[in-house]
Amino acid sequence: MNKILYVHNADFSKPCANRIQVLNMCKAFKNIGVSITLMSFNCDKNIIKNIYNEDIDYNTISLKPFVNYYFRSLLLFLRFLTIKNDYNHIYTRDLTFAFLVSKFFKNKKVIYELHDLSNGKMWHFLFKRTFKNLQGCVVISKGLKEELIKNDFNGNKIHVLHDGVDLEKFDINISKNEARGKLNLPKDKTIISYTGSLQSWKGYETFLKSYDYLKNKENIVYLVVGGSKEHINRLKEKYKNKNIIFVPFVENSKVPLYLKASDVLVIPNSSKYEISVKYTSPLKLFEYMASKRPIIASDLPSIREVVSENEVLFFKPNNEKDLAEKIKKHIKDKELQKLAENTYEKVKKYTWAKRAEKIIEIFNN
Incomplete structure (x- = not known):
């Protein structure tokens, strides 16, 4: 198994459930013997320790955050371009990032994790064009999978994985x-x-x-x-x-x-x-x-x-x-x-x- 790059579009200096979930997943990958790197904003080891009281023993690539979500996605992609040869397996909760990597780097295996459906036209435009290039789409409930299938997305590529616990x-x-x-x-x-x-x-x-x-x-x-x-x-x-x-x-x-x-x-x-x-x-x-x-x-x-x-x-x-x-x-x-x-x-x-x-x-x- 090659190394996994886990990309999350969030500011880890502002704690909430989605950051905690990502940290738990990175720790789990490490514990089962996978080489994992987290790339996000304000995710260096000192910040994780001070805010979440977690000592992490995996690699992190920490960027400086900006307010605009789509601009942050672009920054993540630009940073990825500098390390693209190091990672063939990409796991992300950022749709824009998933779209860019899966479109321009067909040799990369990209899994996108989905937690909710947006009503925005931009989101639907990106998701439709991203989905066909994904290795898989992970959703956290059967309800999400059923809704996607109802909208003509291939159920064989959609995997229901509920959240978990340590x-x-x-x-x-x-x-x-x-x-x-x-x-x-x-x-x-x-x-x-x-x-x-x-x-x-x-x-x-x-x-x-x-x-x-x-x-x-x-x-x-x-x-x-x-x-x-x-x-x-x-x-x-x-x-x-x-x-x-x-x-x-x-x-x-x-x-x-x-x-x-x-x-x-x-x-x-x-x-x-x-x-x-x-x-x-x-x-x-x-x-x-x-x-x-x-x-x-x-x-x-x-x-x-x-x-x-x-x-x-x-x-x-x-x-x-x-x-x-x-x-x-x-x-x-x-x-x-x-x-x-x-x-x-x-x-x-x-x-x-x-x-x-x-x-x-x-x-x-």
Whole structure:
């Protein structure tokens, strides 16, 4: 297997889920014995260490970022021209870059990873012309593949690979009370948690509103981990009279501690957005599953691609009252803890290493 160049059009000094996913994939490639190089913006090893608390042992090519997305794509391509002879296998989440490399370098094997469908004419123009030259197209949900096939794209070139998890990182050996002690969280309360970014389609508002429908609120704490400090400050003001703890964005290496400190974990994705209903493969779902904590999730096709009633308790999307009912059920029925054991067994199929191995198979076809 030749070396892989992983190209991502993002500024790694501004952390979010897609950067974390890329770092996990690069680490997985390295761990299965592949020579991997990450090319992106502000992705040198010192920045990765300072922001993500990750020591990386693979090569990086770090560029200075610019605001315009398409200009950044062009910069990535121009940099690629200086190293093109070193890499015959290209993996990227940047469509413009994939288009340029696959068009002008037919001898390169290019895999493009797709996470959502754009409504923009430019995107559709590029994707149609890029797809025919790709070695393969990786999508993160069956919904995405079905939509592409519906639009006459060859399903044989489209590979569904859901997101994954690092089991060693998220199944840490620490008790609930020990985790709460480290995080200064109350040990005598039931903690219901949401971790992740605070985008509307992820349904965090449904989670927060469900608090009003709970009984025995004095014994329950909601914990929200994620979002900018400015956004968190606004939410603190809005929900100041409720027993809700807000923690702004923390580096991914600290998330396992918050999950282990929790009694129940919630995925409240909204049904009002197509990306949420059909296209997403939430990182938090796999992280939750690896933490061995009970999960309550929106009943959506994108979630059911991975889990069923044998692993999680579903609630009606955008229905804060039903979410509250399911939370009360989880608190009352301790037998539901067995669902968490089932999720852990299932998540073993969704490690980053297994995902990386499947990508190598696509390159070798």
